[in-house]
Amino acid sequence: MAGIDLTSFDPPPDSAARHWPRPASLFRWTRSSYLLLSLFFATLLVIGIVWWPLAQANMGAIDWSRPLWAQIDWLLIGIFAVMTLLVMAGANIKTDALIVAVGFAGGLVIESWGTQTHIWTYFTLERPPLWIIPAWPIASLSIDRLYRLFNRLALPTAHRRLFTVLYWLIFPIFYALMLTFVWPTRAQSLTLSALFLCAFLILTPTDHRAA
Numbered sequence: 001m002a003g004i005d006l007t008s009f010d011p012p013p014d015s016a017a018r019h020w021p022r023p024a025s026l027f028r029w030t031r032s033s034y035l036l037l038s039l040f041f042a043t044l045l046v047i048g049i050v051w052w053p054l055a056q057a058n059m060g061a062i063d064w065s066r067p068l069w070a071q072i073d074w075l076l077i078g079i080f081a082v083m084t085l086l087v088m089a090g091a092n093i094k095t096d097a098l099i100v101a102v103g104f105a106g107g108l109v110i111e112s113w114g115t116q117t118h119i120w121t122y123f124t125l126e127r128p129p130l131w132i133i134p135a136w137p138i139a140s141l142s143i144d145r146l147y148r149l150f151n152r153l154a155l156p157t158a159h160r161r162l163f164t165v166l167y168w169l170i171f172p173i174f175y176a177l178m179l180t181f182v183w184p185t186r187a188q189s190l191t192l193s194a195l196f197l198c199a200f201l202i203l204t205p206t207d208h209r210a211a
Contacts, residue, residue: 033088036096036141040087043134051131054124083138086145099144100137107136113194117185147210160209167208175202 048055062071111128114120122129175198185191205211 028090029088030091032091032093032096035093036087036091037084040084040138047131047134054131083142086142087138089145090148096141096144099140103137103140104133106140107133110136113190117182117188117190119182119185119191151210163209167205167211171202171211175199 062068108128111132115122115127115129122132178198179195182191182195186195
């Protein structure tokens with residue numbers, strides 16, 4: 001066997017990496033991604049501690065005589081799993097901080113409007129329930145990631161007229177549905193303010209494609 005280099009039969013050390021990309025590369029994770037993930041789980045922990053009676057009430061509703069898997073809200077778990085991956089994709093703490101701030105502020109305003117006017121309620125009857133507010137910045141970050149993805153996959157800017165037509169088809173329909181939804185509270189100042197603000201934003205678009 002002298003003169004034969006057995007190491008020549010070993011595969012290149014990085015061959016597996018070429019065929020199986022690491023999750024960080026596949027999902028475009030950055031250093032900020034891990035920070036956002038940590039903050040996300042820390043928020044869930046704080047909510048679980050502060051509103052522990054709610055967690056106990058939910059656990060008390062479990063029927064232990066039935067299979068546990070049949071009582072789990074798998075859709076909700078799936079949504080949160082997808083949102084977690086979206087939030088971590090291409091995270092940038094500098095730009096994401098503004099999105100988070102807007103999400104918190106917007107969520108607080110919208111939840112206050114909806115619960116104060118009884119358009120919707122929560123089983124805790126809080127107006128608004130503070131434990132639901134953190135879901136808004138998470139959703140805002142997820143929407144931002146989806147926008148970036150669709151922005152790369154969408155038609156080129158040359159089809160600007162198409163986006164304009166779609167804009168004026170979709171948003172008037174959205175406004176009509178919203179008007180139907182809030183109609184019972186149409187006389188209340190918070191609802192009138194929300195309707196006016198939405199109408200103003202719809203009628204003054206800055207970028208039909210981005211909208």
